[in-house]
Amino acid sequence: xxxxxxxxxxxxxxxxxxxxxxxxxxxxxxxxxxxxxxxxxxxxxxxxxxxxxxxxxxxxxxxxxxxxxxxxxxxxxxxxxxxxxxxxxxxxxxxxxxxxxxxxxxxxxxxxxxxxxxxxxxxxxxxxxxxxxxxxxxxxxxxxxxxxxxxxxxxxxxxxxxxxxxxxxxxxxxxxxxxxxxxxxxxxxxxxxxxxxxxxxxxxxxxxxxxxx
Amino acid sequence: xxxxxxxxxxxxxxxxxxxxxxxxxxxxxxxxxxxxxxxxxxxxxxxxxxxxxxxxxxxxxxxxxxxxxxxxxxxxxxxxxxxxxxxxxxxxxxxxxxxxxxxxxxxxxxxxxxxxxxxxxxxxxxxxxxxxxxxxxxxxxxxxxxxxxxxxxxxxxxxxxxxxxxxxxxxxxxxxxxxxxxxxxxxxxxxxxxxxxxxxxxxxxxxxxxxxx
DNA sequence: CGATTTCAAGAGTGACCGCTATGAAAAAGA
DNA sequence: TCTTTTTCATAGCGGTCACTCTTGAAATCG
Numbered sequence: 034x035x036x037x038x039x040x041x042x043x044x045x046x047x048x049x050x051x052x053x054x055x056x057x058x059x060x061x062x063x064x065x066x067x068x069x070x071x072x073x074x075x076x077x078x079x080x081x082x083x084x085x086x087x088x089x090x091x092x093x094x095x096x097x098x099x100x101x102x103x104x105x106x107x108x109x110x111x112x113x114x115x116x117x118x119x120x121x122x123x124x125x126x127x128x129x130x131x132x133x134x135x136x137x138x139x140x141x142x143x144x145x146x147x148x149x150x151x152x153x154x155x156x157x158x159x160x161x162x163x164x165x166x167x168x169x170x171x172x173x174x175x176x177x178x179x180x181x182x183x184x185x186x187x188x189x190x191x192x193x194x195x196x197x198x199x200x201x202x203x204x205x206x207x208x209x210x211x212x213x214x215x216x217x218x219x220x221x222x223x224x225x226x227x228x229x230x231x232x233x234x235x236x237x238x239x240x241x242x243x244x245x246x
Numbered sequence: 247x248x249x250x251x252x253x254x255x256x257x258x259x260x261x262x263x264x265x266x267x268x269x270x271x272x273x274x275x276x277x278x279x280x281x282x283x284x285x286x287x288x289x290x291x292x293x294x295x296x297x298x299x300x301x302x303x304x305x306x307x308x309x310x311x312x313x314x315x316x317x318x319x320x321x322x323x324x325x326x327x328x329x330x331x332x333x334x335x336x337x338x339x340x341x342x343x344x345x346x347x348x349x350x351x352x353x354x355x356x357x358x359x360x361x362x363x364x365x366x367x368x369x370x371x372x373x374x375x376x377x378x379x380x381x382x383x384x385x386x387x388x389x390x391x392x393x394x395x396x397x398x399x400x401x402x403x404x405x406x407x408x409x410x411x412x413x414x415x416x417x418x419x420x421x422x423x424x425x426x427x428x429x430x431x432x433x434x435x436x437x438x439x440x441x442x443x444x445x446x447x448x449x450x451x452x453x454x455x456x457x458x459x
Numbered sequence: 460c461g462a463t464t465t466c467a468a469g470a471g472t473g474a475c476c477g478c479t480a481t482g483a484a485a486a487a488g489a
Numbered sequence: 490t491c492t493t494t495t496t497c498a499t500a501g502c503g504g505t506c507a508c509t510c511t512t513g514a515a516a517t518c519g
Contacts, residue, residue, distance in 0.1 A: 156281025211420020235448020
């Protein structure tokens with residue numbers, strides 16, 4: 034059987050010598066560990082195994098590379114969370130899977146602790162403000178998705194009608210962000226799971242108005 | 247009546263011309279807003295109204311200045327939290343006062359959003375690792391104080407005997423850290439208070455083992 | 460007063476920042 | 490083969506980094 038013809042003929046000039054995806058993964062590791070400002074172009078090129086002109090030719094700028102890295106991070110490491118929200122039949126189940134997953138993911142050996150987005154570029158020099166706003170926007174989108182899933186839970190009768198969807202979403206978001214901080218401070222998976230236990234009991238009491246003093 | 251003799255005679259050489267406390271407050275604002283790495287010595291000296299030699303003469307280094315700023319931050323802005331833990335008769339009351347206070351404090355107008363310690367220097371260049379560890383240590387101490395207050399609540403019978411003090415402390419700490427992130431992302435006091443509402447209901451269910459499915 | 464001590468300011472230290480000009484090398488098209 | 494196109498590595502751009510040398514002013518001491 035004939036192989037399908039390669040859809041795009043080989044481009045004109047000298048072919049790229051490095052694997053863009055692999056280089057991106059190396060850059061991801063560096064940005065994750067050192068942060069946007071803490072990672073210098075020299076750190077990045079060393080890890081990626083390329084020279085500065087290659088980096089700028091392929092990604093435009095340090096900020097452009099970071100943007101590509103963020104996309105890759107969300108596709109590779111944020112997929113579990115997204116799937117939890119999509120696949121689980123209940124909002125409660127989605128949140129539980131999300132939080133337990135985060136506890137494991139944030140404390141994986143051979144991987145930088147914490148989340149690359151939840152606690153990234155919180156403070157930075159004036160000149161890097163656009164990057165900070167980009168990451169802040171990603172956190173906002175996460176909160177939106179969470180809130181939408183909760184709202185669906187209310188509509189489907191899983192949660193009481195008076196439930197504060199935004200408050201609940203911000204609550205869950207805060208737990209994830211706090212777990213990311215504590216993971217970076219050295220917390221173990223077991224310690225984070227203890228935290229999650231308390232949070233999930235909160236969820237179970239979350240929709241209703243407080244019952245008394 | 248004679249005044250008590252000044253305990254320390256005026257020092258020999260030319261006296262310092264700038265007010266160290268005021269300069270410290272100006273530096274605090276800059277570090278708070280831009281972060282440790284994002285704040286350059288030029289930013290700091292401009293805000294403090296002094297020249298680099300004066301800064302280095304008085305504080306030794308950028309890291310030394312940051313250390314002094316952290317002390318001042320804890321004394322000035324962290325005092326409410328400390329007092330809540332000390333003064334409130336119940337752990338529950340302390341946590342409630344702490345969280346509501348944080349919601350207001352993290353969103354004060356004319357002040358940088360979020361906490362200067364809860365989400366500071368999470369990622370940084372290799373060379374600044376000691377600073378990151380210092381701030382991480384401060385967060386650890388906060389968790390310790392929180393856990394101790396909760397343990398006291400258990401001992402005094404306020405909380406059930408089986409309560410997971412560490413899990414509960416980490417839970418409350420995560421809420422504060424998450425609130426700091428969300429405040430920096432633009433959340434309002436009302437939004438953070440909604441989050442706190444959910445968290446406090448969690449607390450009320452927090453000590454007990456889950457009651458069922 | 461002169462001597463001593465300490466501070467402040469201008470000016471600049473080498474090193475590193477993000478980024479790029481230059482030109483050789485490697486592919487395709489003619 | 491020869492031109493065109495693109496990528497590569499060397500080398501280095503102007504600027505800023507944290508930090509300090511040098512000089513002279515402002516205080517106390519004898």
